[in-house]
Each structure stands twice: as structure tokens, then as C-alpha cells.
Amino acid sequence: MNKENRRIIFILTALCICFAVLIGYMSYFQVFKSENIKANSYNKRLWINEESILRGSIMDRNGNILAYSEEKDGTMQRYYKYGNLYSHIIGYSYREYGKSGLELAYNNQLLNINENSAIDEIINIVAPKTIGNNLELTIDHGIQERARNLLKGKKGSVVAMNPKTGEIYAMVSLPDFNVNSLREDWGTISEDNNSPLLNRATQGLYTPGSVFKVITTAAIMNTPNIETEYECSGSTTINGYNFRDYQNKAHGNLGLSEALIESCNTYFTEKSIAVGEDILRNTAADFMFNSSIPFDLPVKNSSYPKGNLGKTDLAASAIGQGKVLTTPLNMAMVASSIANNGEMVKPILVKNVVSTSGKIIKANRTETLSVAVDSLQANSIKEMMIGVVQKGTGTNASIKNVQVAGKTGTAENPSGKSHAWFIGFAPANDPKIAIAVILEEEGSTGGASAAPIARDLIIYGLNNIKF
Amino acid sequence: MFNKSVSTKSPRNLLFLFEILSLFLLLVNQWGNIDKTVYYTWIGLILIVYISNFILNKISSGDNYIFLIVTMLMSIGIIMIYRIDPTLGMKQLLWLSVGIAVFYFTYFIIKYIRGWDNWAPLYIGASYILFLMTFLLGTRKYGAINWINIGGYSFQPSEITKLLLIFIVASYYNKPDMFKKYRFSDYILMGIVYSFIALLFLQKDLGTALIFYGIFLVIQFIYEEKRKLILYNIGLFAAGGSLGYVIFDHVKVRVQTWIDPWTYIDNKGYQITQSLFAIAEGGFFGSGLGLGHPEFIPLAYTDFIFSAICEEMGIFAGIGIIMLFMILVYRGFKIALSQNDKFFRILAIGVSLLFGIQSIIILGGVLKVLPLTGITLPFVSYGGSSILSSFIALGILQVASEDLSYGEEVKSE
Numbered sequence: 062m063n064k065e066n067r068r069i070i071f072i073l074t075a076l077c078i079c080f081a082v083l084i085g086y087m088s089y090f091q092v093f094k095s096e097n098i099k100a101n102s103y104n105k106r107l108w109i110n111e112e113s114i115l116r117g118s119i120m121d122r123n124g125n126i127l128a129y130s131e132e133k134d135g136t137m138q139r140y141y142k143y144g145n146l147y148s149h150i151i152g153y154s155y156r157e158y159g160k161s162g163l164e165l166a167y168n169n170q171l172l173n174i175n176e177n178s179a180i181d182e183i184i185n186i187v188a189p190k191t192i193g194n195n196l197e198l199t200i201d202h203g204i205q206e207r208a209r210n211l212l213k214g215k216k217g218s219v220v221a222m223n224p225k226t227g228e229i230y231a232m233v234s235l236p237d238f239n240v241n242s243l244r245e246d247w248g249t250i251s252e253d254n255n256s257p258l259l260n261r262a263t264q265g266l267y268t269p270g271s272v273f274k275v276i277t278t279a280a281i282m283n284t285p286n287i288e289t290e291y292e293c294s295g296s297t298t299i300n301g302y303n304f305r306d307y308q309n310k311a312h313g314n315l316g317l318s319e320a321l322i323e324s325c326n327t328y329f330t331e332k333s334i335a336v337g338e339d340i341l342r343n344t345a346a347d348f349m350f351n352s353s354i355p356f357d358l359p360v361k362n363s364s365y366p367k368g369n370l371g372k373t374d375l376a377a378s379a380i381g382q383g384k385v386l387t388t389p390l391n392m393a394m395v396a397s398s399i400a401n402n403g404e405m406v407k408p409i410l411v412k413n414v415v416s417t418s419g420k421i422i423k424a425n426r427t428e429t430l431s432v433a434v435d436s437l438q439a440n441s442i443k444e445m446m447i448g449v450v451q452k453g454t455g456t457n458a459s460i461k462n463v464q465v466a467g468k469t470g471t472a473e474n475p476s477g478k479s480h481a482w483f484i485g486f487a488p489a490n491d492p493k494i495a496i497a498v499i500l501e502e503e504g505s506t507g508g509a510s511a512a513p514i515a516r517d518l519i520i521y522g523l524n525n526i527k528f
Numbered sequence: 529m530f531n532k533s534v535s536t537k538s539p540r541n542l543l544f545l546f547e548i549l550s551l552f553l554l555l556v557n558q559w560g561n562i563d564k565t566v567y568y569t570w571i572g573l574i575l576i577v578y579i580s581n582f583i584l585n586k587i588s589s590g591d592n593y594i595f596l597i598v599t600m601l602m603s604i605g606i607i608m609i610y611r612i613d614p615t616l617g618m619k620q621l622l623w624l625s626v627g628i629a630v631f632y633f634t635y636f637i638i639k640y641i642r643g644w645d646n647w648a649p650l651y652i653g654a655s656y657i658l659f660l661m662t663f664l665l666g667t668r669k670y671g672a673i674n675w676i677n678i679g680g681y682s683f684q685p686s687e688i689t690k691l692l693l694i695f696i697v698a699s700y701y702n703k704p705d706m707f708k709k710y711r712f713s714d715y716i717l718m719g720i721v722y723s724f725i726a727l728l729f730l731q732k733d734l735g736t737a738l739i740f741y742g743i744f745l746v747i748q749f750i751y752e753e754k755r756k757l758i759l760y761n762i763g764l765f766a767a768g769g770s771l772g773y774v775i776f777d778h779v780k781v782r783v784q785t786w787i788d789p790w791t792y793i794d795n796k797g798y799q800i801t802q803s804l805f806a807i808a809e810g811g812f813f814g815s816g817l818g819l820g821h822p823e824f825i826p827l828a829y830t831d832f833i834f835s836a837i838c839e840e841m842g843i844f845a846g847i848g849i850i851m852l853f854m855i856l857v858y859r860g861f862k863i864a865l866s867q868n869d870k871f872f873r874i875l876a877i878g879v880s881l882l883f884g885i886q887s888i889i890i891l892g893g894v895l896k897v898l899p900l901t902g903i904t905l906p907f908v909s910y911g912g913s914s915i916l917s918s919f920i921a922l923g924i925l926q927v928a929s930e931d932l933s934y935g936e937e938v939k940s941e
Contacts (some may be wrong), residue, residue, distance in 0.1 A: 066865055068750040069877065071862040076884045080854040083891050084847050087807075090844050090895065095808035103793050103823050104805045 117193035149260035199228035216501040224397035224495040225408035234261035270472025273381025280344035322453035333379030363387035393497035400492035403439035443467040457512035464489035469507035478504040481510035590929030594851035605908035627919035634923025645871040648699040658685040683760030687917035701751040735901030786899035806839040814842030857884040
């Protein structure tokens with residue numbers, strides 16, 4: 062073959078390879094990328110297809126319907142039965158504003174869209190789907206409503222969950238908004254400085270303050286040969302920076318247990334130096350700091366500062382100040398792990414996805430995320446937390462006939478008004494409910510303002526939830 | 529010269545069947561508000577395609593498959609365009625008829641007039657005149673100045689210049705000695721082609737510039753004895769491309785939206801993302817004719833016709849179209865390999881390259897494999913000048929597929 066023909070064939074081969082690459086890429090695109098691309102909210106077809114399917118209902122653990130759809134004059138109407146109450150959990154689904162919450166996370170299940178294979182596609186052409194699946198939540202409508210009422214008029218969040226199974230009973234974030242009148246209120250809602258669209262329970266990052274001492278306590282227990290006795294004079298200076306106790310109160314001679322019960326700042330700042338930054342950071346990591354918590358809704362990662370900390374920063378971290386940030390959900394899980402012998406379980410919000418015929422299509426099962434502390438340590442921390450409520454800073458959370466374990470927190474933050482925290486669980490000997498309460502920029506101590514809310518909710522929960 | 533023992537009847541009948549089936553689908557889809565034009569279009573399309581294929585079999589001794597492939601592509605195109613907008617579909621059918629007439633016209637002209645390889649200066653002059661006309665009379669359409677309006681009809685001069693380029697390059701390499709008397713003779717052709725490309729850049733017609741470059745580079749690769757010129761060519765392209773990226777905002781925008789269209793989904797990336805939505809939504813089998821939403825895709829009947837087809841007829845139909853182009857290119861190269869007349873051999877390569885490169889650029893563009901450039905998919909997209917120039921090119925290829933040794937004899941006398 063001459064040179065010319067060889068070159069012609071070379072070019073022909075190159076062109077054919079180009080065509081083959083296009084064919085290959087198209088197949089690759091269809092198999093691996095199309096699902097994600099189709100789900101983009103800018104895809105107008107999404108809405109057209111969706112509007113012909115009756116969106117599934119969402120109900121709480123007792124079968125109360127919280128959101129449902131109805132066909133009206135040929136279009137699908139979505140109704141949110143409780144306006145504000147589930148604005149951050151269920152969220153909304155509006156053509157103009159997109160989707161949020163479970164409406165977004167479980168969109169395909171609610172619409173029964175499942176186009177993973179060519180066969181599904183054919184089935185869809187032959188018999189188009191018209192009714193979506195329902196969601197059964199772990200939420201208890203009663204405690205959810207109660208939690209919102211207790212929080213009313215404040216900014217903040219409450220998370221109540223089962224420490225053993227991870228089921229979320231209540232998750233409230235205030236301020237919230239009315240999902241039903243989103244169209245009318247959108248302007249005000251999206252411009253409000255208090256960010257009502259933010260789900261504070263999972264996405265609000267707060268300085269934990271003294272509730273973080275539960276983790277520091279675990280870190281002290283993890284430190285071999287540490288001297289646990291300390292003489293508290295009400296203030297101490299570490300590396301030139303002065304740490305004080307609340308109202309400069311001198312607690313006198315303390316062990317670890319008394320230090321937690323009295324929430325002694327100077328004790329934990331001093332001991333953090335002996336613990337060292339590695340142990341404290343690793344213990345925080347065991348409680349899911351700096352790692353993502355798998356959940357049905359998007360969760361911001363709690364953060365514990367990385368890198369070489371100075372002694373001052375380390376001491377500040379030990380009392381939950383400085384650069385430590387956490388979400389209310391994470392703190393509810395911290396309380397849960399102490400209640401659950403040290404095992405931190407995955408939080409669950411959607412119990413089951415159920416088809417219209419009642420078949421369970423997808424179920425969330427209890428999973429252990431992390432063993433935060435061993436069961437012996439968990440038990441001693443539990444004893445200390447019982448002390449907090451019996452005779453320490455958390456007495457406002459105590460309940461007659463039920464032993465409550467807890468920890469208060471009063472977190473200083475840039476706003477100047479401190480956050481009030483309470484985390485805890487009850488009954489202490491057989492924990493059924495774990496709770497985290499935060500009142501944002503409340504300006505009072507956790508013991509004074511957050512503990513009573515936790516107390517009321519625990520009473521309500523123990524009496525009313527079908528566990 | 530091609531083996532006539534292979535019957536062209538059965539693919540012709542398959543094409544007939546395809547048209548009947550798909551038009552039947554359209555009919556079902558528009559049931560309830562059918563007007564007579566549907567029937568006219570239906571009958572018109574089938575008759576035109578069937579009869580023109582039939583006639584070609586009788587008059588041409590060359591490769592009859594290329595015309596069959598092209599009419600298949602056009603049928604898919606017309607059905608899709610008709611589904612998007614019946615008025616445009618009717619017009620496209622009209623263009624198809626004109627295109628086929630032009631094809632036969634070109635076929636006879638090219639075949640019976642001798643001396644095409646002697647008129648290089650004419651082609652060069654005509655090209656510059658066309659460019660000049662574009663700048664003087666041109667109107668801006670979708671960001672590029674490449675349309676001119678004459679008496680209510682608009683056309684794209686660059687469609688004709690593409691063909692002239694092929695003639696220029698073919699005449700040059702057919703008789704390289706013709707230019708040898710000038711100084712720097714090696715660089716004359718390169719200079720001309722690069723001036724074309726520069727003019728296209730100024731018109732913001734990046735897609736056509738790429739086609740020009742591709743055709744020139746490949747023919748140079750095959751026929752240029754001075755191999756270093758090819759290296760210069762590639763180097764110049766790299767330098768020019770980088771310079772274009774720095775100087776021209778429209779080049780930058782194309783590259784940006786190619787790398788990440790999702791960030792600019794509201795404006796610059798809108799077209800390409802809508803195209804990807806459509807292709808993704810179609811899946812393997814498509815949503816079905818009339819059941820998709822090609823109206824969401826901008827320019828669904830021209831540049832993005834492929835995305836619209838993929839949405840409603842599925843990835844498999846898309847793969848079919850790509851394969852049709854592949855076979856068309858393959859047969860074009862086969863024609864070139866068996867043609868004895870060097871000028872027509874280069875013409876055949878040029879035309880095949882035109883079809884091949886143009887389809888690869890626009891297919892790659894709508895699939896986000898390549899940066900998006902606004903050019904048409906040959907024979908499938910809506911558009912008069914695109915169809916006419918493609919049919920002229922096909923006519924040339926048809927002549928090239930025949931045994932032209934008679935002409936050789938005349939020359940050797």
C-alpha cells in the first residue's frame with residue numbers, strides 16, 4: 062500500500078475512533094451521570110413529570126398525617142397540616158422556591174420515581190406511576206408540638222431522641238416559618254436577619270460551653286495517671302490568660318465528679334494541660350466532632366480545632382469555648398451515647414418508606430456510629446450527670462420519682478449574650494429519652510432557662526410517647 | 529465501479545417503512561387537531577425520498593448508499609423538526625426538495641464540466657468576496673455575524689466558503705507545481721487558509737473556523753511532502769487558539785461553560801445544561817415521539833436537534849445517528865481510496881472530512897465532550913443554507929464515487 066492510502070486510512074481510523082468515543086461517552090453519560098443531572102432543580106421536566114404524580118403523605122410515628130397531597134382541578138396540591146411546626150423537618154416543595162427538608166431528601170421516594178434500569182423505564186412507559194410512597198417518621202407529634210410551645214418566642218432548638226435506637230422524637234428550630242403561606246411570605250422570610258429558613262437543630266453551629274465538659278470528662282478518664290484532685294480558688298491563669306468560674310465562685314477542693322457537678326471552669330482548664338491536645342481531640346472525634354453525621358437531613362459537622370493549639374486555646378476548648386462549635390443534634394447524640402453505655406447510634410428521622418399497598422420499601426435501622434467511651438466510663442459519667450441534676454447546676458431539670466441525668470452549659474459567644482444549653486436523659490437507670498436544648502443568645506445560664514424546658518419535655522415524653 | 533450485485537432496494541424499503549411508522553406516530557400524537565398539512569408532509573416526504581433514491585440508482589454508476597444514508601438522516605431530522613414546529617417541518621421538507629434538486633444539478637455540472645482543478649484563483653477570489661459580503665451585509669445572529677439577508681432570505685456565506693476551501697486545497701495538492709513559480713510558494717496556501725480562519729474568528733464563528741482548520745490540516749497531512757509544514761500548522765493553531773482565548777471574550781465564555789456549565793446555569797451555561805437535561809431525560813429508549821419537552825431546549829431545531837432527538841427517540845436513536853455519520857464518512861473515504869483522479873480523490877476526502885468533522889464538533893458540543901460551537905448537524909438540523917451546501921457536497925461525492933477514467937483519457941491525449 063502506498064503512503065497516500067496509508068495516511069487516508071489512518072485519518073479514517075481516527076475519525077471512526079472519534080465517533081466511537083462519542084457513542085461510548087453517551088452510554089457512560091446515560092448510565093452513570095444522567096440520574097444526578099435529571100435531579101437538578103433547574104430541570105423543568107422534573108416538575109412536569111412530578112406534577113402528574115400524587116405526592117405521598119408524611120406521617121408521624123403514631124400515624125398522624127402531617128403532610129399530604131390532593132388532586133384539585135387536575136393539578137396536585139400539597140397541604141402541610143401544621144404550618145410552622147414541621148417547617149425544618151418536612152420542609153416544602155414549591156415550583157418557584159424548590160424543595161427543602163424531607164421533601165427534598167426523599168423526593169424520589171415520595172414520588173415513587175425509581176428509574177435505575179432500562180426495564181424500569183419500559184414499565185414506566187407501559188404503566189406510568191401515579192401515586193407516590195408515604196413516609197413514616199420517628200417524630201411524635203405531641204412532643205414536637207410541646208417542644209415548640211416551650212420554645213415559643215425564643216431563638217433556639219430542641220432535639221429529643223431515643224438514646225438506644227436513634228429515633229428522633231422531636232426536632233424543633235425557632236424561628237420557623239409557615240410552609241403553607243410560603244408564596245406570600247417569601248420576601249420577608251428570605252430577608253429576615255434571624256434566618257428562619259435555617260434548621261438550627263442540624264445546621265446551627267454553636268459554641269457548646271460547659272456541655273462540652275462531658276467530653277472533657279471522658280478525655281480526663283482516658284488520660285493515664287492523671288491527678289484528679291484540684292483546689293479551686295475561682296480563677297486561674299493559663300499562659301497569661303485568666304479563666305474564671307461563674308461569678309468567681311471558689312469551689313474549694315474538688316475531684317472530677319464534683320468538678321462536673323459544679324461545672325468548675327478552672328478545674329477543666331487546668332486539667333486540659335495534663336490531658337494534652339491529642340487525647341482531648343481524639344475524644345471529641347469519638348463523639349463525632351469533625352466528622353459527618355449520616356442523617357436524613359443535611360447536617361453541619363461539629364468542629365474541634367485542628368492543628369497545634371496553644372495552651373490557652375486548649376484550655377478554652379476544654380470548657381467548650383474558643384473555636385469549638387457543635388450542632389444541637391450532635392449534643393443530643395452526646396447525651397445519648399452516655400445513656401447508651403458509650404455507644405453513639407445513628408439518628409433516624411424516617412422510620413419507613415411505605416408503598417400505597419402498605420409494603421415497606423425502605424427502612425432505617427439502628428446503627429452504631431461510634432463507641433464514644435467504654436461502658437464503665439459511660440456509667441461513671443452518668444453518675445456524675447445525675448449529680449448535676451440532683452445537687453449541681455441542673456437542679457431545675459429534676460423530676461419527682463424519675464432520675465434525670467444532665468449537664469448545663471452557658472456559652473459565651475461574640476453576640477455578648479450567652480447561649481443557654483442543657484443536655485440530658487431520663488430515666489437514668491433505663492434511659493428512654495435523651496435531649497438537647499439550646500436557647501440562642503438567651504443571656505441567662507443553662508440551668509436557669511434551658512433545664513426547665515428539658516424537664517417539661519422529659520415529663521411529657523415519658524408519659525406520652527409510645528416507645 | 530461499485531459492485532451492483534448488492535441490492536440497494538431493501539434499505540430503501542426499510543427507510544420507507546421507518547418514515548411511515550414515525551409519521552404514523554406523529555399522527556397519533558396530534559390526533560384531534562390534525563390539519564391537512566400533516567398528510568401533505570407525510571406523502572411529500574415519502575415520495576421525494578423514495579423517488580430520488582430510485583432515480584439515482586438509474587443514472588449513477590457510483591455509490592448509491594451515501595444518498596440513502598443522507599435521506600435517512602434527513603427523514604429523522606424532518607420528523608423531529610415537524611414535531612417541534614409543523615411550519616418549520618413543512619419548510620424543511622421544501623428545503624429537502626430543493627436540496628435534492630441541487631444535488632442532481634451539482635452532480636451533472638461537476639460530472640460534465642471539465643477543468644475544475646484549474647480554477648484555484650477563482651475559488652480564492654470568490655471566498656474573499658463572500659467574506660467581504662458577510663462583513664458588509666451581515667447581521668448578528670446568536671452572537672456571531674455569519675448571516676446575510678438578501679430579499680427576505682438569509683443565508684450563511686461560510687457554508688459555501690467551506691466547499692470553496694475544499695476546492696482550493698484540492699487544486700493546490702492536485703498540481704502543486706502551479707504555485708511553485710512564486711516565492712514562498714509553500715506558505716501561500718497556509719496564508720490563505722489562515723486568513724479565512726482569522727476572518728471567521730472575527731465573525732465569532734468558531735465552529736466553522738474549526739472545520740476549516742480540520743479539513744486543511746488533514747489534507748495537508750495526507751499530501752504535503754514537506755512534513756515540517758504540518759508541524760508549523762499545529763503550532764500555529766495552538767498559538768492562535770491560546771491568543772484567541774486571551775483576546776476574545778466569546779472564546780473564553782465557550783471554554784468556561786464547557787468546563788463547568790452548572791455554575792453559569794442561569795445565563796452562559798443555559799444552553800448546554802438544557803441539552804444535557806434533555807439527553808439525560810430521554811434515557812435509552814426516549815420518552816417517545818411527542819412525549820418529551822424539546823421546547824425547553826434552546827435552538828432545538830438547529831444546533832441542538834441531536835438533544836431533542838435523544839430526548840424523544842432515546843440514546844439508541846442518537847447512537848444510530850452517530851453510526852450513520854460514521855458509515856457516511858467511511859464510504860466517503862472508501863470512494864477516495866478507489867478514485868483514480870487525484871483531484872476528485874482529494875475532493876472526496878474533503879467532503880467526507882466536512883461531514884465527519886462538522887458532525888463530531890456539534891455532537892461533541894451538545895454532549896459537553898467539546899466546547900459548544902454553534903454549527904448545524906449536517907442533513908439533520910433545520911436550515912436552508914446548511915442543507916443546500918451539504919447537498920452540493922454530496923453531489924460532489926457522488927461524482928467522485930464514479931469511474932472517471934474517461935476524463936483521464938481525455939487528459940492524456
